[in-house]
Amino acid sequence: QVQLHQSGPGLVKISQTLSLTCAISGDSVSSNSPAWTWIRQSPSRGLEWLGRTYYRSKWYSDYAISVKGRITINPDPSKNQFSLHLNSVTPEDTAVYYCARDRTAGHGNWFDPWGLGTLVTVSS
Amino acid sequence: QSVLTQPPSVSAAPGQKVAISCSGSSSNIGNNYVSWYQQLPGTAPKFLIYDNNKRPSGVPDRFSGSKSGTSATLGITGLQTGDEADYYCATWDSSLSAYVFGTGTKVTVL
Numbered sequence: 001q002v003q004l005h006q007s008g009p010g011l012v013k014i015s016q017t018l019s020l021t022c023a024i025s026g027d028s029v030s031s032n033s034p035a036w037t038w039i040r041q042s043p044s045r046g047l048e049w050l051g052r053t054y055y056r057s058k059w060y061s062d063y064a065i066s067v068k069g070r071i072t073i074n075p076d077p078s079k080n081q082f083s084l085h086l087n088s089v090t091p092e093d094t095a096v097y098y099c100a101r102d103r104t105a106g107h108g109n110w111f112d113p114w115g116l117g118t119l120v121t122v123s124s
Numbered sequence: 125q126s127v128l129t130q131p132p133s134v135s136a137a138p139g140q141k142v143a144i145s146c147s148g149s150s151s152n153i154g155n156n157y158v159s160w161y162q163q164l165p166g167t168a169p170k171f172l173i174y175d176n177n178k179r180p181s182g183v184p185d186r187f188s189g190s191k192s193g194t195s196a197t198l199g200i201t202g203l204q205t206g207d208e209a210d211y212y213c214a215t216w217d218s219s220l221s222a223y224v225f226g227t228g229t230k231v232t233v234l
Contacts, residue, residue, distance in 0.1 A: 037223075046126045047169070047212055047225035064222045098168055102223075105175070108157020109216065109223070112171035112180070 002026035004099050004115040012093075014124050018086040022099030022115055029075045029082055030055045035102035037111060038073060038084045042095035052102055053082055089122045096120075127152060128213055128226035135232040141201040144229045146213035148194050152224055156216040158196040160189055163210045163228075172211075173198065205233050 008020035022036070029036055035054035041047050051063035053073045063071050072085045086093060097118050100111040129147045136142045146158065158176050161169035173179060173189035176196065188199045196213055213226035 046227055047214075049223035049225070062221070065220065107175045108159060110159035110171055110174040111161070111169070111214070114168040114170070117168050 002101060002113055004101065004113055006097075006099055006115040006118050008097075008118055008120075010119055010121060012089055012120060012122050014090060014122055015088055018084070018089050018093060018097075018120055018122070020084045020097055020099070020118055020120070021081055022083070023079070023081040024101075025080075027101065028077075029053075029080050030077045032056060033104070035109075036073075036075065036082045037100045037102045039098045039100055039111070039114075040095040041098065041117075044092075045095070048095075050084070050086075054102075091122050094120065094122045126227045127217060127220070127224045128215070130211075130213065130226040130229045132227070133230045133232060135234055136203050137234045138203055138205065140203050141199065142203060142231060144198040144200075144211050144213075144231070146196040146198070146226045148196075148215065148224075150194060151219035152194075152215050152217040153191065153196055154194040155218060158189065158191055158213055158215045160187075160196075160198045161212045161214065162207075163212065165209070169212060200231070203231075203233050207231055208233050 003025045005023040012018045035052040037052040038050040051073050053061045053075050075082045099115040134142045160173035163169040176191040177189040186202045210228045217224045
């Protein structure tokens, strides 16, 4: 059974960098099939896909246009985890952040499982 | 900000059925597969349906999915109090090169 364990601070100051980590058990960040994803949820923006990292003979990362230029998602194969770094945060980045595995069976993709979520508040 | 539109809420009595619509466009639902998620209060979303209409093991057959054109629908039959939750659709958007989610629908069991 795959589980994702999130960690990171719940409070970040305006203009600083939000950093979260997602540790994987039951699967490998270096697997050739899934991708490893960050999604956030806020009352104003709903559920918002932020980006993903995945290994297909080499490492790739894709990011949402809304956060491109501020976001980095990095794999850490040595610890079987991946991380989210979002810089220059504003109060608009306040949200519950989820990590999730992005799976496919050859057609569409879906997110399963999800981490428990981390409420991150951006404040001065 | 969501590009997929869902009704804010639906409700029905226990044992009845509800249908939740998810409306998009040719760049998302029209040409990609849809998945559905259930979010119980205070918890992370849980995966319910993939590839428009397939249920993973462990999801009751009371839940079903369908797609027609640029819209998708989640059906729940034999409604139970435990089904009270928010439900979201999701798919890939080829124009945005990103996954997009629906606005969410709150299901209330009367």
